[in-house]
Amino acid sequence: MSTIKPHFFVGLSERLNMTVLDTIKELSERRGKTLRQVTDDLNFSENYLYSLKTKTPNGANLEKLADYFNVSVDYLLGRAEAKPVNEPIDLAEVANSDDDAIFDSILSAGGRPLTEKDKAMIKLVFADRWEELQQKAKDLKDSEK
Structure with missing residues (x-):
């Protein structure tokens, strides 16, 4: 089994001023996904991601997003540089x-x-x-x- 690590170039200092929505937009763009596709893939309500501009997602949704983008919850919250979850690929x-x-x-x-x-x-x-x-x-x- 192999582990594939994504590469991110936004440093921690730049990330401190980003909202969860900003981070999700950045991750989506790097994967060639629209926010609508992410919403559909994760079975979120239509405007859920846009609500993250002003509020923080609950723990379960943070985990879903982190797993989807293969990043840590701390990365989504702007508290850490990207450290991919190193799970083997089946x-x-x-x-x-x-x-x-x-x-x-x-x-x-x-x-x-x-x-x-x-x-x-x-x-x-x-x-x-x-x-x-x-x-x-x-x-x-x-x-x-």
């Missing part, structure tokens, strides 16, 4: 998923969103690798009998 989940949000949240092509062709190629590579790993595990298990 190759089987990526290969078998029809959800583009998985790709958009963990992968990019030189900082740009992946094209449909890129996503199809990655799925093929992951799917082939996953099947190979499953076969090796089965062969190993069979040889131990």
Whole structure:
């Protein structure tokens, strides 16, 4: 399994004056997403993200947003520089998923969103690798009998 770390270039001093909404806008732009797409992906109400200009989201929504963008809650609140959550990527989940949000949240092509062709190629590579790993595990298990 591999871990992919996103790259962010806004320093902590610049982030201190940003609202949660500003941070979400910045993260969305880097992923090629509109705020509407983020709202839909996370099942938030239509104007929820815009309400974050003047208020702080509750803990559950902060976690959803942090997980979606692969950043810490502290980063969303402007209290820390970006420190990506280092969770392993499940190759089987990526290969078998029809959800583009998985790709958009963990992968990019030189900082740009992946094209449909890129996503199809990655799925093929992951799917082939996953099947190979499953076969090796089965062969190993069979040889131990």
